[in-house]
Amino acid sequence: MQLINADLHSHSDVSDGTLSPEALATRAHAQGVELWALTDHDELGGVARAREAALDLGMGFLAGCEISVTFAGESVHIVGLGVDPEDEALVAGLQAIRSGRRERAERMSQALAAVGIRGAFEGALRYVGNPELISRTHFARWLVEAGYFAETHEVFRHYLAAGKPGHVPHHWAGLGDAVRWITGAGGVAVIAHPARYRFSPTAEYALFSEFVAHGGQAVEVVTGSHTVAEQLQYADTALEFELLASRGSDFHSPDESRVDLGALPDLPGRLTPVWQALAGRIQRA
Template identity: 70%
Template sequence: MNALLNADLHCHSVVSDGTLTPEALAERARANGVELWALTDHDEVGGQHRAAAAAKAVGMKYLTGTEISVTFADITVHIVGLGFDPDHPALVQGLKRTRGGREERAREMADGLAKVGIQGAFEGALQYVGNPDLISRTHFARHLVESGVCRDTNEVFRKFLTEGKPGFVPHRWAQLGDAVRWITEAGGLAVIAHPARYDHNPTREYALFTEFKAHGGRGVEVVTGSHTAAEYVKYADLAIEFGLAASRGSDFHSPDESHCDLGKLPYLEGRLTPVWELLADRIQ
């Protein structure tokens, strides 16, 4: 396999904060020409067996996946894991602990929204949750759009759910080293997700890459739905500088909300080492 593979190794289902089932995602990915797919639900591996079976049913290659929330330098960073054993005890228990604080955080978010006149947001958000353990800002955003408070989810985040706004509540997630260790011990490969999205200055970004690699991290998303063409080049250069493999994934959540559909990203540059080359023996 080479860089010109239509691999989509980052997307979300109803098991976390997507709107489609793993089966519907597999069908959509295959219809869009995806050759290698991974479902990467937030802090959860509960959809992995369904996704692998669905990929097989439509004749598509599959890698197990998850996206772990990590606190690094006081902000949330996401680490994608690929090609691991989804039943590995340390990974399963680590993800369970990471999910544990979400309900308390969600109730605090609802309290903040109530103070500015938006009542019943917790109950409203619950209507959009496929997995109550994984209630998130995205579910609140969908409720506020559906109830007419905002035009779209971007407006919700801008007005209510980002730092300094009424519904924002920080959450302390896993540590970077823990997330990389869980993935690695389960036989997988850890990848920094969509690095351009983090509010890092160059010094902190360099520190993230350095510490990630020191913990055993081996990849970075170069081509992803929220990156610009210039950022594809920037993170290709950083991948080479740090000796990291490159990943490609849409970060698809919903047909109505996502930056990019499954399988519709540009290919990786030929100078990069694709993560799937390092995971060839884990592809199902």
């Protein structure tokens, strides 16, 4: 298997990253990335800019997005790689998901005010590049700036994770809908960072089984939040469910991300990389 430095999961300021699509492409190239995908949350608005910047720099590019899904009461993320960013069903589906974010953010602000943190909604808006995509990450950045915590990971642990004072649950897309939107747009659906979800073994098996039944084809094995042990675990899962393997940093910000663009270890050699199935969708200069 020919190894390439592929980073197929990253976010710009069109969703909850801090860099523009152009700056993100420049950073990826400087880090040695050869094949890159922009996968903003529930949004395709940065794809054209990212593609132009990537091709100008000589990188291969895949159009992508990361879709928020509710499964068994948990939020799960499904990455779409190699999608047509103008596909009508995909565009409409993402618009439907985005429509509930502002109301959720206002409820989060009210919840934080109830525990003595006021002005959170207005504070979070200062970090938002796309008003339709205000998220928990924007609240976390404001809480760090306001001096409540030293880093955003602490904010999530104490205030914004499930069961904490500022957490407001939201019903996202269905798993089947997300996979169908991606595959209907010519792409490959990927379960993102599976170790992050708080599923029992039974619920996780159900997630993978239903994902495959709907037409999902890949799982992130190597990603910024996975330990070495988790990489090995999900390499086995990929083989068990006959899934392709993906690799992506989940990069959001130079100051916040655990792993920089392009800095991940290689996929285990016994797996089939997802980019082999996407060869016809990779855009090059």
